[in-house]
Amino acid sequence: KNEVEQSPQNLTAQEGEFITINCSYSVGISALHWLQQHPGGGIVSLFMLSSGKKKHGRLIATINIQEKHSSLHITASHPRDSAVYICAVNMYSGGGADGLTFGKGTHLIIQP
């Protein structure tokens, strides 16, 4: 069974700081997703990666397939970035039809 590990589990930072959240996985994947969940809210897709790097506004996601590792970076963090960030993967076996395998999430709090 693939395991998706995220670190840190909890992160509190000051507004403006550069934030990094890490994700490691143990087997081959066809894609990796970064998701955002606000308290009591739904889940929103931020990025889907199969290689390289993607950027959207202040968010950057990278993946290293050889090292089975991905990072999510937030530049110039803001209190509205406070949320749970979830890493999830499509396992390569079976084409990923059996859904995503999720990490436990990183609870991020940005203080003003």
Next chain:
Amino acid sequence: NAGVTQTPKFRILKIGQSMTLQCTQDMNHNYMYWYRQDPGMGLKLIYYSVGAGITDKGEVPNGYNVSRSTTEDFPLRLELAAPSQTSVYFCASSYVRPDTEAFFGQGTRLTVV
């Protein structure tokens, strides 16, 4: 587009009752999924469907049933609710391939007492 719509948002059930969680997507997605989210745990797959008329079990299917009579709808049925089914349930969908962007509903918070 509404995306993925789940109803209800909240529900309290008594032990032994049954209910159906509704999920509808208007994006013509082939793949649909039901997940449950428990505190401190990653989301777990309950059931999934790769198209109308085709469903399959995920990691935690016991106590649940699904059907997929149309591309749009993927209801989740809870029979004989138990306290262990207290959770937040998410429906999700993706397009032709499962390793494409996933779209999630807003979630259903279910409490079984």
